[in-house]
Each structure stands twice: as C-alpha cells, then as structure tokens.
Amino acid sequence: MARSNSLLSLAAASVALLCLTTGPLSFLVPQFCKQAQTTLLSPASASTQGFYANATLQNTLPLQPHWAIASALLAALATRKLNKVGRAAQAKKQKPLRDQVAPENADAVREDRKKGSKNVKGGSKMQRFFSVRNRKFWDFTVWPRTYFKRVWEKKDWMYAVIFGIIHAGAFMAPWYFSWDAFAVFFCGYVITGLGITLSYHRQLAHLSFKTPKVVEYILAYCGALAMQSHPINWVSSHRHHHGATDTANDVHSPKDGFWWSHAGWLLDQKGTWMRVDRSNVDDLSKQWYYRFLQKTYPLHAIVLPIVGLYCWGGLPYVLWGFFARVVWTWHVTWAVNSVSHVWGFQDWNTGDISMNNWLIGILAFGEGWHNNHHAFETSCRHGLKWWQVDQLQVEFVNDVTWYIIKLLETVGIASDLKYPTQAKMKKLSWDSDEAASAAIA
Structure with missing residues (x-):
C-alpha cells in the first residue's frame, strides 16, 4: 500500500x-x-514563491x-x-528448475521422442578441429525435437516471420557493398556484441561486476540494439539455462538437437515452457529502466536503428548496419549455445557438456570459453589461462570482454570484479584426482 x-x-x-x-x-x-x-x-x-523571480503573472507565464x-x-x-513481469517478480520463488516437472505437451522426455536418438552430424570429425588431442568428452548422442511438424503458436509464427525478413535483408547486403557500409557493420557488431557479452551476460545475468547505474543502462542499451530481446527476457532465459544445464529442463540444450540449441528453441513456446516464469529476474524487473525497455523494445531495436542508418547512409547502411549486423551477431551468440556445448575441450568437471571452443572465443569476444564459464558462472573473466588451445599456452588471453571490463576498472568505472576462488578451482579441476577423467554428462 x-x-x-x-x-x-x-x-x-x-x-x-x-x-x-x-x-x-x-x-x-x-x-x-x-x-x-x-x-x-x-x-x-505559496507553492510558487520564488518561482517567478522578477516575472509577473499577466497574460503569459514564464x-x-x-x-x-x-x-x-x-x-x-x-x-x-507495473506490468506482468513486475507482478511476476513479486511471486513466490519456485523450486529449482532442474527439479520441476515439465507440462505433458512440452515433449520433455528425450527417450520418447519420435525421432529417437541420433548422433550429431560430423561430431567426431569436428572435434579434431577444436581439440588438438582429439579428446572425447561425450558421445555426441542427441534426441532431437520436432522442428516443423508440430502445432505452432502465434508467437512462433511471428518470430519465424521476423527471422525470415531479417535474414532476407542480410542476403541482400552483398549487392550493396561499400567499405564504409562494411565499417558500419563491423562497428555495430562490436558495440552490440559487447552489449550482449559484457552487459546482458556478465553484468546483468551473472552480476560479475558493478558500474554506476548510468553506465549500466548505457551498456544494456547497446545490448538491446542487438535485437536479441530486452534485458528482462534475455537474462531470464539465460538464468534458466544455468539452472538446468543440459538436462531435460534446459531451455536450449544441444541434447535436444543441435539446431534446437542454436535457434530452434526460439521458435517453440511450448518446448520452452520455463520461459514464462520470470521470477528469476526480479532484480531487473523492479527497475523502471528495464521495464521501459521491455514495453518499448521494438522502437529501440528496430525502428530507431533503421531510421537512423537510412538518414545517415541510405539503403546500403541499413542492409549492412542493421540486417547483416543483426544476423551475424545472432548466429555468433547462438553458437555459444550450440557449438560451445558440442565441440571443444573441458578443463573443469562441470557435470555437463559445456566446452571451451577457441573459434567461438574469438568471434564472441571471449564467450567461447564456455566450460570455464559454467564452472565459475559469476567470474567476469572467462579466458582463465593464457591463450587456450586444448591446454597449450601462448602469451595472449582470448577474452576481449574481460579486457574491456578491466579497462573500465582501471578508469574507475567498474568495481567488485568477481573471479574464481582457488578452492572451487581445485574442487572442479580434472587434475585434482589422478584417476579423474571426463565424464559423459
């Protein structure tokens, strides 16, 4: 009251x-x-005394x-x-996601799916590309969901149409190529990509560091421009992922199919039943700024970028600076969920199939060190060793996002940077037990 x-x-x-x-x-x-x-x-x-100074109230007002x-x-x-998300944030906490029972129509029981068990195409061959020693951490067995022959909800169709339009615009971009338009694409990729990795992921989802609110909101706006949904929705889905990684209740595990983990989960509202529960982001939904972005998200992610780019450089800037940039950033981000949960190597016994993948580490500004991240979720640094290539070391840390965070700390903007503790590193290390070996999660 x-x-x-x-x-x-x-x-x-x-x-x-x-x-x-x-x-x-x-x-x-x-x-x-x-x-x-x-x-x-x-x-x-009396409430206006001193308001006018020397002005007098006659026919006009100052x-x-x-x-x-x-x-x-x-x-x-x-x-x-308060909107629906704000009200949901006031609801009582539910039990852990991995212990919840999925609805009957969620197709959650993997072994009962129509497609049965299958192997990831090129699983063993691709592993050689991402692991120098070609070590095997799981058997590449998945139980794919049905992507097309199912009942599609209205929101599924809406997302599919939007994805189709954005991809069509990206395919048109090469016919309008110019180096300045490509520069706009690249700069946009860096700004919005870091908006996802630095803001959405490390600061908002995992609280890995702190900044003044005005800086936090600016960084979050950069993430909003990536057209990967507003912060409340993105952070909620990601926290659900960590709450049930690679189990049947995971929002986007590759064990439900490689393409499901890449993008299919975005087009299946019933299959991602846990996403309607946003009580795990009450820290964001209580803040007016994130509720404002939620209510006005299309304006910031679509309308303003397209209008601004068209006024700046015409159709080439729109096709490269918006359509191509959005599609590229989409697939790089999605590859963290798919590629980095299938191929690579593990330094830590996380009990799942999260992998350190050097290629995604480069493209996603350090997010590819995914096994490191799942071992130490709140760490602001994902590249924990000097250049990681299957435990071979070179004098370079492949974690651009962490460099930016360190830079912000150096100039006094970022604080309370979180890192793995020695006790937890010892607990999760494969080297802590001579008989330890990578388990099939």
Whole structure:
C-alpha cells in the first residue's frame, strides 16, 4: 500500500510538472494545463514563491527550465503501472528448475521422442578441429525435437516471420557493398556484441561486476540494439539455462538437437515452457529502466536503428548496419549455445557438456570459453589461462570482454570484479584426482 501511495504521489507530481510547462508540451491537454497554471501559479499561491523571480503573472507565464521538463518525463515513465513481469517478480520463488516437472505437451522426455536418438552430424570429425588431442568428452548422442511438424503458436509464427525478413535483408547486403557500409557493420557488431557479452551476460545475468547505474543502462542499451530481446527476457532465459544445464529442463540444450540449441528453441513456446516464469529476474524487473525497455523494445531495436542508418547512409547502411549486423551477431551468440556445448575441450568437471571452443572465443569476444564459464558462472573473466588451445599456452588471453571490463576498472568505472576462488578451482579441476577423467554428462 505504501508503495502504491508513493507511486501515485510521484505520478501526480509528474502531471503537475507537465501541466505547468507552457512550451511544446502544453498542446497535449491545453485546457487542463491552462487551469493548472492558473490555479498553481497564481501570485497568491505559496507553492510558487520564488518561482517567478522578477516575472509577473499577466497574460503569459514564464517557460519552465529544461530540467523540469526532463524530470517530468522521467517521472512519468518511472510511475507507469507495473506490468506482468513486475507482478511476476513479486511471486513466490519456485523450486529449482532442474527439479520441476515439465507440462505433458512440452515433449520433455528425450527417450520418447519420435525421432529417437541420433548422433550429431560430423561430431567426431569436428572435434579434431577444436581439440588438438582429439579428446572425447561425450558421445555426441542427441534426441532431437520436432522442428516443423508440430502445432505452432502465434508467437512462433511471428518470430519465424521476423527471422525470415531479417535474414532476407542480410542476403541482400552483398549487392550493396561499400567499405564504409562494411565499417558500419563491423562497428555495430562490436558495440552490440559487447552489449550482449559484457552487459546482458556478465553484468546483468551473472552480476560479475558493478558500474554506476548510468553506465549500466548505457551498456544494456547497446545490448538491446542487438535485437536479441530486452534485458528482462534475455537474462531470464539465460538464468534458466544455468539452472538446468543440459538436462531435460534446459531451455536450449544441444541434447535436444543441435539446431534446437542454436535457434530452434526460439521458435517453440511450448518446448520452452520455463520461459514464462520470470521470477528469476526480479532484480531487473523492479527497475523502471528495464521495464521501459521491455514495453518499448521494438522502437529501440528496430525502428530507431533503421531510421537512423537510412538518414545517415541510405539503403546500403541499413542492409549492412542493421540486417547483416543483426544476423551475424545472432548466429555468433547462438553458437555459444550450440557449438560451445558440442565441440571443444573441458578443463573443469562441470557435470555437463559445456566446452571451451577457441573459434567461438574469438568471434564472441571471449564467450567461447564456455566450460570455464559454467564452472565459475559469476567470474567476469572467462579466458582463465593464457591463450587456450586444448591446454597449450601462448602469451595472449582470448577474452576481449574481460579486457574491456578491466579497462573500465582501471578508469574507475567498474568495481567488485568477481573471479574464481582457488578452492572451487581445485574442487572442479580434472587434475585434482589422478584417476579423474571426463565424464559423459
């Protein structure tokens, strides 16, 4: 009740500020504004003493300073009523995801699926490419879900259409190639890619480091431009993944099919039943900024980038700076879920099939050291050794995201950087037991 009263008070203050403005905002509700100005800004009003300075209230009213307008807008946004995610955040915590029972229509029992068990195509051959010693960490057996011959929900079709349009635009990009358009593509890939790895993943999902809120929000906005959903949705799905990694309740395990882990899970609402529970992101859903991004996400991820790029450089900038950039960043990010859970090597006994994959480590700014990450989820550094190639060492750490975090710490922006403890490293190391060997998760 106290929370509701404070919100109502703040909302009333916001409306008052908006109404007092005699500038461009007064056209919204002119009669109400005029009445509010007459009542609240009359010379007899004690609340306005000192407001006018030397101005007199005659036929016109003085223009409010810009900070008042900005404050009113921010206050109005902050006091919007709680949405479904906000209400879900207030719900009671449920039991761990890996212990929950999936709905009957979720196709969760792998051994009962129509396709039966299959081997990942090229499993053993590709392993030679990613592991110098060609060590085997699992048997590449999967139980694929049905991708197409199933009942599609409206949201599945909507996502499929959006994915198709964005990919079609990316395929058109080569016919409009120019080096400046490619530079826009590359810069956009770096900015939005780091927005996902540095902000969405390490800061928001795993709380690996802290920054001032204004910096946190700017970094999160860079991630929002990647068109991989707003922070509340992305972080919730990722936390669900860590809550049940490679089990039947995992939101995108390759044991449900390689292409399922890559992108198929995004097109199956029933198969990803756990995603409707967003109580695991109450730390984000309580913040007005992330609720604002959720409600207005298409504006930031699609409309503003396309309009801005078209005004800047026409169709070539749109095709390269938006369509090609989004598709490339999509598949690099998705490869962390698919490739880095299939091929590579393990330094740590995590009980799953997360792998350290050097190629994805390069393309995804350090996210490819996925076995390291699953061993030490809250660590801001994923590349834990000097250049990792199947435990061969070269003088370079392949973790660009960590370099950026360290740079932010050096200039005093990032703080409370988290790293693996020696005790946990010893506990999870394969080397802690002479008889230890990589288990098939």
